[in-house]
Amino acid sequence: MVEQTELYVSWSDYHYLVEQLAVQIYRSGWEFNQIICIAKGGLRVGDTLCRLYDYPLAILSASSYGGSKNQVRGELKFSQHLAMTTEGLGDRILLVDDLVDSGLSLRESIHWLKQNYESQIQDLRTGVLWYKSCSVIEPDYYVEYLADNPWIHQPFEYYEQTTPAELAAKYGFDTP
Template structure:
């Protein structure tokens, strides 16, 4: 599979604003959380921001690989599970954080581990939307999001000169 033609580059400033917007949405929902489970690697940065904003100190990771070559999504591979303490009661009171839900494969796997947890992500694509409870921005399924930790500063060709 080749990269989609639509590109959505996200700067550090924009990502920080979007992660804080997610924290605002979670805060205004009136629900409190006693722990965060972040989906690594993409969920690490938003989890740090959201944990600060919502004052959640208990942070756990679930390590799932789905993009094995940085260009196409493959089968999910569980590299590290979630502690038994957080999986009891189906994850009640746990907030799952990820940067993006794309096809929903990773979200589905984490949901099976924590069916009562609240799943939140910064960005969502249509196939993944039904699996998350809260998100900030929806992008089309054929858009590739370039996260700030994957980019350097380079010249960008104007849209009118790029592929149509």
């Protein structure tokens, strides 16, 4: 049995990777006018890129992980609609997520967007921080290629394993 490697990422490393993705996209010269992030993992990436580029952000909610420590892959589920504040969707889409593991979420998100917005989309490209070799799809932009397919411990993982009651105790507040 092959033991899975693990990668631990600090907040500063995480922000550095998002900035590197922004620079990579910029240096490519590709012109886009809409960012869509796949939530939850792509929220921080999408938020930062929309602030840097000053383009609207839309959110496609997707869920496939749960179980013990949120590390068990299950059925992929999508929201019914994009969440966005603009009246319409841009026609040159940058679709972002934090990583491609199996690649199924990214591949199916592209399929979902084409199924629901095909007439509005002229060009669609993808960007992630981490691209694992086990992925069924290669993103257009990525910062790190991970040949050994490690489990990535991102800095916000702490909040998936902590409760508000634990935080209250940590900061010396009484329970309600």
